[in-house]
Amino acid sequence: MKPTVAPFPAARLRRTRQSASLRGLVRETALSVEDLIWPIFVRTGNGIEEPVPSMPGVLRRSVDKVVVAAREAADLGIPAICLFPYTGLEERTEDCAGAWDPDNHTNRAIRAIKAEVPEIAIMTDVALDTYNINGHDGFVVDGEIVNDPTVEALVKMALAQAEAGADIIGPSDMMDGRIGAIRAALEHAGHQNVMILSYAAKYASAFYGPFRDAVGASAALSGDKKTYQMDPANSDEALRLIERDLNEGADMVMVKPGLPYLDICRRIKDSFGAPTFAYQVSGEYAMIRAAQENGWIDGERVMMESLMAFKRAGCNGVLTYFAPDAARLLST
Incomplete structure (x- = not known):
């Protein structure tokens, strides 16, 4: 589309900006509470709400408190939450068997939640990092993160989550072929309606640091994840990954991190028209919170501006730790 603009003074583009009502009439992008998915960390115990030091305002919650958070989300109109387990080193193993245990934190x-807050959609994380003694998303054999055995484990993990009642499976591991394998297994097991939101373009980013603290992976991780997560310099590769995952049966696709990769979001939406999401990751959240706590920015305005940026870039929605705060502001 080529804009048509009369010459000045016939066209004064400030005319449409002169009042809140006029700005609202011509606003191109809308943000609503229905665009939000709230990531929540779940841990062992009972009655526990444990602060994550590197993510001010974010808690690790025991299952009973996660149910309370789910009710809060539903009452605010947030349509979905995403569960991530916190595991200590004593809970991690080489074989990662806890990942598909029907009674692990996530599945419990x-x-x-389904018993108490059935109206909210539940998304899960599918990767081995939170159960792996090495902190990697896949099995480590002789220093290599091996693909095909990892995919077999991810299928078991996804099936256990679907059996527990998950609505959306979120493979975040970046192994080749895992979407097709998970989709086939879900179909075979009678879970035809379980959706897959693939972390299809997940970059090897430094913005994940606080998250690894939140799930207990920082101390466990050996080496880096550059052999399976994407090179931050690449854009065309993201389109190949998106196309592959859609062809393998992904219902929705994800870009991670968020704000540093809005160009990727835009390219994906324009190229495929598929439901496209972004994850406003822990480092993005922590930077805004830290600047807010130091009085350097207006935290609420920056929060809302950042969320609007995702919608402007073409995203259907965003995973964000700001979800409850944003929902409250959007309801006023």
């Missing part, structure tokens, strides 16, 4: 939380 899914069942508890």
